[in-house]
Amino acid sequence: MRIAATSDLHAPLGAWNSRIDATLLDAEPDVLVIAGDLFNWMPNPRHGLLERLRFYSEIDVPVLAVLGNHDLRLQGGGECALQRLTGLFPDNGVHCLDNAPYVHDGVGFVGCHGWYDSSLVADKGYTLTELNRCAYDLGERRHARWNAPDSVLAAKCLDKMRDDFARIECDDCVAVTHYIPLVSGLSHLGDYELQLHDAVMGSASYGAWYEKEPGITLALWGHRHWPFGRQYDSFLGCNVAYHQRFPLTVLDKTSSGWKRTLWPCPDNKC
Numbered sequence: 257m258r259i260a261a262t263s264d265l266h267a268p269l270g271a272w273n274s275r276i277d278a279t280l281l282d283a284e285p286d287v288l289v290i291a292g293d294l295f296n297w298m299p300n301p302r303h304g305l306l307e308r309l310r311f312y313s314e315i316d317v318p319v320l321a322v323l324g325n326h327d328l329r330l331q332g333g334g335e336c337a338l339q340r341l342t343g344l345f346p347d348n349g350v351h352c353l354d355n356a357p358y359v360h361d362g363v364g365f366v367g368c369h370g371w372y373d374s375s376l377v378a379d380k381g382y383t384l385t386e387l388n389r390c391a392y393d394l395g396e397r398r399h400a401r402w403n404a405p406d407s408v409l410a411a412k413c414l415d416k417m418r419d420d421f422a423r424i425e426c427d428d429c430v431a432v433t434h435y436i437p438l439v440s441g442l443s444h445l446g447d448y449e450l451q452l453h454d455a456v457m458g459s460a461s462y463g464a465w466y467e468k469e470p471g472i473t474l475a476l477w478g479h480r481h482w483p484f485g486r487q488y489d490s491f492l493g494c495n496v497a498y499h500q501r502f503p504l505t506v507l508d509k510t511s512s513g514w515k516r517t518l519w520p521c522p523d524n525k526c
């Protein structure tokens with residue numbers, strides 16, 4: 257199986273999306289996964305959403321997506337956005353993993369936006385006041401207008417993915433979030449120094465579950481706009497964000513696990 261993955265397309269920022277359109281056809285995937293932030297603010301959201309979704313409806317392979325923070329600002333924000341956007345998706349050829357899992361050719365897909373809590377910086381000793389201020393200043397909840405605390409939202413996302421995983425009974429499963437699921441997923445730099453704003457970049461709870469669950473063999477996320485991959489004991493973890501040189505991350509299932517290629521890949525040196 258070949259998965260083409262990307263995220264953070266932020267339509268209607270046209271150039272990015274048209275590059276994806278051309279590159280996608282070339283990659284010939286079996287499944288397209290979009291790890292959130294399909295959209296950006298737009299003056300006429302409904303028209304803009306439908307216009308972009310129309311492209312996905314014409315793709316001849318399953319299109320699976322989770323919502324990102326920019327998507328969750330649209331259509332009334334938070335729960336409203338979740339209901340309205342995920343309601344629009346099925347009629348336009350997109351399966352929203354925030355709604356339900358998916359199985360293709362024996363491989364399961366579970367996903368959720370993957371809201372943040374402060375667990376990525378748990379070891380840094382930040383005070384509650386610092387964390388609350390960070391969530392207020394830099395967090396997305398003001399725009400998304402959720403009616404529950406961040407930690408409750410993150411726990412709800414994790415429960416949902418675990419329930420979906422149990423339901424589909426696949427021992428080869430891809431987990432997709434928009435936010436970042438583990439500390440080492442924050443940066444492609446091995447010696448990355450954690451900072452206060454990483455408190456609102458994701459939740460370590462998702463990665464902790466992936467590490468304990470051998471059925472999760474591939475984890476995809478976005479949010480930070482720099483694609484990279486890292487092999488963990490039991491799964492390959494990849495930030496699949498759009499990059500102007502490599503619009504897509506291609507993941508091929510091989511007998512020894514998932515193989516990651518940035519696409520297009522000149523000289524096969526990615």
Ligand SMILES: [Fe+2]
Nearest residue numbers: 293324325479
């Ligand atoms: Fe994002």
